[in-house]
Amino acid sequence: MLGVGLSFWASAWRPTVALPLVVVFLVLNWFGDSLDGTLARVRNRLRPRYGFYVDHVIDLAGTTFMLVGLALSGFMSPVVALSTLVAFVLVSAETYLATHARGVFKLAFLGFGPTELRIVIAIGALWLLRGGEVSWLGTGPWRLFDVGGTVATAGMALAFVVSALRNTRALYQEEKVSS
Secondary structure: OHHHHHHHHHOOOOHHHHHHHHHHHHHHHHHHHHHHHHHHHHOOOOOHHHHHHHHHHHHHHHHHHHHHHHHHHOOOOHHHHHHHHHHHHHHHHHHHHHHHHHOOOOOOEOOEOHHHHHHHHHHHHHHHHHOOEEEEOOEEEEEHHHHHHHHHHHHHHHHHHHHHHHHHHHHHHHOOOOO
């Protein structure tokens, strides 16, 4: 994801080279993210707490790299990038807390998870080669990644609220205090 962020940043000067590299680095990220746990299981070298921790620390850093690169590229405003990062951190923290408190790990929301997100980002990166602006409902033009980041931020905010309420209710039901 460092490569994704650097490629987005470099796309401000060399979009025809850097934007396809975004796609290449997203594929490498997906491959590495998918392979590590599978390889540990096949080799019977499981370290679940270590693997969980390292995987998600890398996800937090990687998302930060990507959004900083987008903000520096000019294809996403810094305010939208920061808002998207804050929403991602909130959803991540809630997911990790639920994993610890309830033993429930749920990363996808409404069928949309990390793999789908990588595909959407890759399509968006290639769309930037066409100019990177979109119009919507007769308004605009808007920066493509500002629209995408705003939608992602709203979706993650909703996911955060729904998941926090569900987990709070479940924990309340599981830990009733006897009178």
